[in-house]
Amino acid sequence: MRAGPVYPATAKRGRHCFIKPGDTDAWGLHFFEYADAQIPSSAEAIRQLAENREAAAFFQFVPGALQHIAFSLPSEEEAMVLRRRLESHGVPMTEIYDQGSIRDFVFVDNNGIQLEAAWPKK
Numbered sequence: 001m002r003a004g005p006v007y008p009a010t011a012k013r014g015r016h017c018f019i020k021p022g023d024t025d026a027w028g029l030h031f032f033e034y035a036d037a038q039i040p041s042s043a044e045a046i047r048q049l050a051e052n053r054e055a056a057a058f059f060q061f062v063p064g065a066l067q068h069i070a071f072s073l074p075s076e077e078e079a080m081v082l083r084r085r086l087e088s089h090g091v092p093m094t095e096i097y098d099q100g101s102i103r104d105f106v107f108v109d110n111n112g113i114q115l116e117a118a119w120p121k122k
Contacts, residue, residue, distance in 0.1 A: 002019070002020050002022070003017055003018075003019055003020075004017055004018040004019070004020055004027075004028075005017060007099075007100075009033075013032065014032045014033045014034040014035075015032070015033045016030060016031060016032040016033065017030075017031055018030050018031075019031060026072075027070065027072065027102075027118070030068075030070055030116075051092065068106065068113070068114035068115060068116050069113065069114075069115050069116070070104070070115070070116035070117075070118055071115070071116070071117060071118070072118055072119065073117055073118065073119040074119065074120075075119055075120075076103065076119055076121075076122065078119070079103070079105075079117055079119045082117055083096075083105065083117075086107055091107050091108070092107060092108055093105050093106065093107040094106045094107070098121070099118075099121075100121070101120065101121055102118050102119065102120055102121055103118070103119060103121050104116050104117060104118035104119070105117055
């Protein structure tokens with residue numbers, strides 16, 4: 001595996017990078033660094049964070065725990081179909097982020113796990 005570029009911290013996200021599984025276009029594992037991260041005690045604590053999308057804690061990740069699961073979509077059109085479907089079910093979501101070569105948004109599943117939908121930027 002090899003590390004990709006390290007992206008600097010922003011107001012809502014810590015420093016992060018992708019660890020790629022060999023010579024591939026796959027994004028691989030995505031690691032974040034937060035100096036003040038705290039581990040929530042339960043899935044219920046994560047659900048409570050998701051109820052307030054504006055809370056700073058919604059954008060924080062925790063050390064030593066599952067951060068989120070990211071999956072790739074083939075296009076922005078398909079990402080917007082997913083986003084509209086999630087909205088129709090009242091699923092909390094972040095805004096759409098521009099991450100350089102990709103765009104993405106984060107949402108929370110019914111178990112309180114953060115999921116990231118990402119797609120290549122045109």
